[in-house]
Amino acid sequence: MTEKRPDTIKRASLLALVLLLLLIAWEVIATTYHHLDVAEEEDWQGALAKLKEERQVEDQPILFAPRWADPLGRFYFGEWVDLKMATLSDVDRYSVVWQVSLRDARHPWLKGQTPKQVWNFGPVELARFEQKPVKVLFDFYEQLSVATARKSSGQVCKRVGKKLLCDSRRGQGWNHVGPSLAEVDFLPYRCIYAHPVEKEKLEISYSGVPMGQTLVGYTGIDDYGSRRKAKSAVLLEVYVNGKSLGRVDHQNEWDWRRFTFDTKAYAGKKADIRFAISTKKSWARPFCFRAEVRK
Amino acid sequence: MKGLRETSWRDWLIALLLFCGSFAALAVAQRDQGVMRDEGTYFDAAERYWGWFEELGDNIAMGSFGKSFEAKNLKHHWSFNNEHPVLIKVLFAFSWRAFHRCDCNTRARGFHPRRYKAAHNSLGLMSEISAFRLPGWLLTALAVSLIFLFGVRVENRLAGFAAALLYITMPRTFFHGQLACFDSGITTLWILVVYGYLYALERARWGIITAIFFGLALAAKHNAWFIPFLLLIHYAVVVWPDLSFRPFRLPRIPLVFIAMAILGPLVFWAHWPWLWFEPIKHVGNYFGFHLHHSFYNMEYLGQNWGLPPLPIGFPFGMTLFTAPTVLLVLMFGGFWVYARKPVTAFWRRLKQLRPEPYDDPFRYPAKRSWLRPGKGLNPRLGTLFALNAIFPLVLIAFPSTPIFGGTKHFMPAYPFFALLAGVALSRLCASVAALPSVGPWRSKALGLALAVAVALPGALNTLFTHPFGLSQYNALAGGPAGGADLGLNRQFWGYAPRQLLPWVNETFPERANVYFHDTNHSSYGAYIRAGLLRDDIRYAGMELGAIRASSHAMVIHELHFAKYDYWIWDAYGSPTPSRVLTLDGVPLVTVYERNKNAAVRGKRP
Numbered sequence: 001m002t003e004k005r006p007d008t009i010k011r012a013s014l015l016a017l018v019l020l021l022l023l024i025a026w027e028v029i030a031t032t033y034h035h036l037d038v039a040e041e042e043d044w045q046g047a048l049a050k051l052k053e054e055r056q057v058e059d060q061p062i063l064f065a066p067r068w069a070d071p072l073g074r075f076y077f078g079e080w081v082d083l084k085m086a087t088l089s090d091v092d093r094y095s096v097v098w099q100v101s102l103r104d105a106r107h108p109w110l111k112g113q114t115p116k117q118v119w120n121f122g123p124v125e126l127a128r129f130e131q132k133p134v135k136v137l138f139d140f141y142e143q144l145s146v147a148t149a150r151k152s153s154g155q156v157c158k159r160v161g162k163k164l165l166c167d168s169r170r171g172q173g174w175n176h177v178g179p180s181l182a183e184v185d186f187l188p189y190r191c192i193y194a195h196p197v198e199k200e201k202l203e204i205s206y207s208g209v210p211m212g213q214t215l216v217g218y219t220g221i222d223d224y225g226s227r228r229k230a231k232s233a234v235l236l237e238v239y240v241n242g243k244s245l246g247r248v249d250h251q252n253e254w255d256w257r258r259f260t261f262d263t264k265a266y267a268g269k270k271a272d273i274r275f276a277i278s279t280k281k282s283w284a285r286p287f288c289f290r291a292e293v294r295k
Numbered sequence: 296m297k298g299l300r301e302t303s304w305r306d307w308l309i310a311l312l313l314f315c316g317s318f319a320a321l322a323v324a325q326r327d328q329g330v331m332r333d334e335g336t337y338f339d340a341a342e343r344y345w346g347w348f349e350e351l352g353d354n355i356a357m358g359s360f361g362k363s364f365e366a367k368n369l370k371h372h373w374s375f376n377n378e379h380p381v382l383i384k385v386l387f388a389f390s391w392r393a394f395h396r397c398d399c400n401t402r403a404r405g406f407h408p409r410r411y412k413a414a415h416n417s418l419g420l421m422s423e424i425s426a427f428r429l430p431g432w433l434l435t436a437l438a439v440s441l442i443f444l445f446g447v448r449v450e451n452r453l454a455g456f457a458a459a460l461l462y463i464t465m466p467r468t469f470f471h472g473q474l475a476c477f478d479s480g481i482t483t484l485w486i487l488v489v490y491g492y493l494y495a496l497e498r499a500r501w502g503i504i505t506a507i508f509f510g511l512a513l514a515a516k517h518n519a520w521f522i523p524f525l526l527l528i529h530y531a532v533v534v535w536p537d538l539s540f541r542p543f544r545l546p547r548i549p550l551v552f553i554a555m556a557i558l559g560p561l562v563f564w565a566h567w568p569w570l571w572f573e574p575i576k577h578v579g580n581y582f583g584f585h586l587h588h589s590f591y592n593m594e595y596l597g598q599n600w601g602l603p604p605l606p607i608g609f610p611f612g613m614t615l616f617t618a619p620t621v622l623l624v625l626m627f628g629g630f631w632v633y634a635r636k637p638v639t640a641f642w643r644r645l646k647q648l649r650p651e652p653y654d655d656p657f658r659y660p661a662k663r664s665w666l667r668p669g670k671g672l673n674p675r676l677g678t679l680f681a682l683n684a685i686f687p688l689v690l691i692a693f694p695s696t697p698i699f700g701g702t703k704h705f706m707p708a709y710p711f712f713a714l715l716a717g718v719a720l721s722r723l724c725a726s727v728a729a730l731p732s733v734g735p736w737r738s739k740a741l742g743l744a745l746a747v748a749v750a751l752p753g754a755l756n757t758l759f760t761h762p763f764g765l766s767q768y769n770a771l772a773g774g775p776a777g778g779a780d781l782g783l784n785r786q787f788w789g790y791a792p793r794q795l796l797p798w799v800n801e802t803f804p805e806r807a808n809v810y811f812h813d814t815n816h817s818s819y820g821a822y823i824r825a826g827l828l829r830d831d832i833r834y835a836g837m838e839l840g841a842i843r844a845s846s847h848a849m850v851i852h853e854l855h856f857a858k859y860d861y862w863i864w865d866a867y868g869s870p871t872p873s874r875v876l877t878l879d880g881v882p883l884v885t886v887y888e889r890n891k892n893a894a895v896r897g898k899r900p
Binding site for chain 1: 599601602619620621624625723726727729730745748749751752755756759769770773774775776777779780785852854855857858860861864865868869870871872874875877879880881882885
């Protein structure tokens, strides 16, 4: 190795200075750009006006992306995003789905799909997606009022209002079955709350359910429970006319997990469906699920 | 000490100007800064502690001086918030008592932790919130001056000036500098201890002074307990070439360490009346609290971390995404300035090349003693800076460290980041100035221009993200929206609703019962006391019961707070907000109003 010559030092110093100035310029420009490149009121209003013009049917969900933009989406498009629409598990049953997005984000449910039409209002993008909808024959969440619940020991859960109470605490305790708005992986889902009990199964039964090709559903443990030190998995078993159709062993760290069971053998008939929920350790297992029979 | 420069009156004048400028900037900026959860608690603590001093005055006047020191009395005044030492809170108390404007109305009086018979007779220069915060600005401004002087001593005026500007324009540093919290204060005291220690290596009395600084640092925040270990490592590196191995003789323990070991805990004990009775139990509780600290939820790279271990990369990633990139690049340049010689020497030895000419001005054996333990020795400034720049981050990165959260917990590293950056910039300017075409005046102008230019990105970022400093992310992260995309913590401490208060005052009906979410009752009380919030607005309380009872509800967005949104939707029957507070398009707070939207938006499913 030879000693550095003054020319080399001179060139290196000038190069370092130029690079430093370029870095400063980039950081100043980028910082200013990030501050100014923000959707304004008129951008959101423009997207809203266009949606009003284009959306002909009420029953079309609007999804927001990225996830953090959701409050802004609900603020501007709240007219069409009621509790039902804000807490969907998927959009399979809709033929048209709208997406309002920022920063070229795509909602996870629309990944891989190409929008039919796109409109841009400043940084706000409105996109219309079309898909072949699935037909839902029976929604177990919507039909919870016709369900019965019992523990495998034989104790029947009493219906009080929308809930089926499995203990004597008039619905205030954890031991019941009922409609719920759960937070799973920080997202909201409407589902059937069914906290498992110790050393026995909690069974929820539906009679005369019209059957189709598949039974699709989702399982989750409310974040309030899954974030605690309780880690026990929750087992959901599905029975058709007393015969096992399938099971989901929902792990504590799972997100809102989809399951699909083949029901072709029962398609076109009516059947009795039973969901059995159990766990090894029942402490802090606010389990929730939803399911539907699809044609 | 060889290698350290003397300071002149000009340097002290510049330090004073930097102090005044920083103090003024913080004082102005904090006027629209929300009250942090911790601040609310410290406000209450400060007022309670002031009560003891007030009573002490009364007792002295009545000739019953000893009464103030009875365990019952001490317990009464000092038990609140006894998990933290009280130096900085006592400063808040004195500042509040001296400067606050006491135009408390009837309802606001109810928000004081103590009852007062009459309005306070004070200077009335500022609001209560500002008066509590003033010591924070003083300490932060002091850090800026100290960094400048430190830079002057280790390198030159340009290095110090650039380092000082880089430090105060770091967005997170500026944010915490406004507040009545401990993080900026401990950062100042940390650098003060290191500054004193460097003097103490050659001057005996500085050993004692440094030990007192260390005691004050212990009295500010618990992370100061680690400082002596870093300084010991540094001293071992400094003294290593001067050690005799035949026969092996350990160096005598320097005065500065002995003084720190004795005076540090003594100052710590003396400053804190809570330790004046049942000291063993109370010290045990204090350490126990911090060793078994409850875990905070922290979002990092899209995941919520509520149970340890936090990813090892967290403090490094957060620094990468929040500190100005220019500062970080220059900091690495600073590391290289100090590491170049040992690294190239090692490289040459590895490659069996001729070593570089030996030009070390230090000759051994040195004339050191236990009073002047570094005399004649190379002060190893690079090692000193590197240890202090890296250790605070490493401490948080340890898997066994409780999850504390934000960048504030490793802020003591940042003055050393700035110093390393300042040194790098100064060396670069020096090498450019050595070019024949650059005269002395051009060289000075270039230095000044560059010092200002390197601070510009941080200053802009601070300006654009004020007053939401905890939601700030740098250009590398893509700004606040980029930070949200990356899944980085949106904020904490529940302070953002402060910006909604004018709107709340204007639009909320009389006696609205508001769920303020993470804004605690003390902060709410501080807003009312300062006249920032209408005094008929009620605080609904906490958790689901409060949401159900409320007429209006806020959600301060953090990933782990999502459930509050859904509880409100469920309770109000609608997911439609009345207002969304944003920073650069990123939602920070969402407000809901019961019955406003439910009827229009449809029924509950």
